[in-house]
Amino acid sequence: MKIFVTGATGWIGSTVVDQLLAAGHDITGLARSDDSAAALSAKGARALRGDLDDLAGIRAGAEAAEAVVHLANKHDFADQAATNRSERGAVQAVGEVLAGSHRPFVVAAGLAFLAPGRTATEADRSPFHGVDSLRGGSENLALEFAEKGVGTVVVRFAPTVHGAGDHGFLAGVVATARAKGVSAYAGDGANRWAAVHREDAGRVVRLALERGVPAGTVMHAAAEDGLPFRDIAEAVGRGLGLPTASVPVDNAAEHFGWLHKFATADMCASADATRTLLGWTPTGPTLEEDLDSGCYYR
Missing domain, CATH: 3.40.50.720 (NAD(P)-binding Rossmann-like Domain)
Structure with a gap:
């Protein structure tokens, strides 16, 4: 084609x-x-x-x-x-x-x-x-x-959409943690990101x-339907050797900058219909596996 x-x-x-x-x-x-x-x-x-x-x-x-x-x-x-x-x-x-x-x-x-x-x-x-x-x-x-x-x-x-070489939202989360000296999440960090x-x-x-x-x-x-942002922040903290902490939701814009709307958003999604229609079964590493692999910190 x-x-x-x-x-x-x-x-x-x-x-x-x-x-x-x-x-x-x-x-x-x-x-x-x-x-x-x-x-x-x-x-x-x-x-x-x-x-x-x-x-x-x-x-x-x-x-x-x-x-x-x-x-x-x-x-x-x-x-x-x-x-x-x-x-x-x-x-x-x-x-x-x-x-x-x-x-x-x-x-x-x-x-x-x-x-x-x-x-x-x-x-x-x-x-x-x-x-x-x-x-x-x-x-x-x-x-x-x-x-x-x-x-x-x-x-x-x-x-x-994660993996080695990613320069998207997740790379921005890592860069923010490096710059601030803390891997943060907003509020209780229960908002979820599909991955x-x-x-x-x-x-x-x-x-x-x-x-x-x-x-x-x-x-x-x-x-993955949705990983709590707190779990993402904790994985980033492990990878960078930084503490993990909550920042008040009202202070998220100051802490995360342009990322704050995404860092505070709940973005959870199912792909059940897609899996059935295409016969698609994901085989790649999970988000936490990629974060723990070290590829985001080089």
Whole structure:
């Protein structure tokens, strides 16, 4: 299958590309730099130079493909509005190209803030609509295209997709603990984070393409439903040789900085329907195993 991938050299995208190439697929990845283009070429994939704001390039990539995987996101928390606009624009561009073709369109989404205080399931609908909402409301926009002849499949990733080399939220938690000299959690630390190892997350995307998942399907890449943040903080404390302590919820923004909304959020999710639909059984290390392995502290 000829597949166009945005975010092809990113944390999740690079393992998705590796797995798709290993399965014999023909991959073109969106590359925003010479280094990214070279990395794709070295793997045996083609590079299409451009970024999330290059809508003409994104349309060209989608037009030439039999399937599209959209994993790119700016993740610019200093300019969330621009991040949201770019995300929505990219999904809109691909959806318009694929309309009426029934070609697969796998769209990355998040489990953060989906169902606070309870375990989210694949049946939960995203509360985010419109360009001013989280990720520009791109999940709901993508699903609207399923009604226009696009094979939209949404994959919601756990808030921590962990493993050696991770530079996401968990790496931020480690960096904060180093800087503050204490591995902290907010309040009682009972808020939970779903988790999945990077290789297992990549396999959800590959299987979603290969198994002919029905348009409009929502899936969860979450191997562990939810680990209390206090347990995460304690594992980080062990790894860094630092004390673990509670900070008042009202002081979380001061302590965690840009991470505070996530460090205090309950982001628990089940992937039971995804496991059944895909025959997916996670095999990678657990979050605590990765934290105890030392890979986050080098």
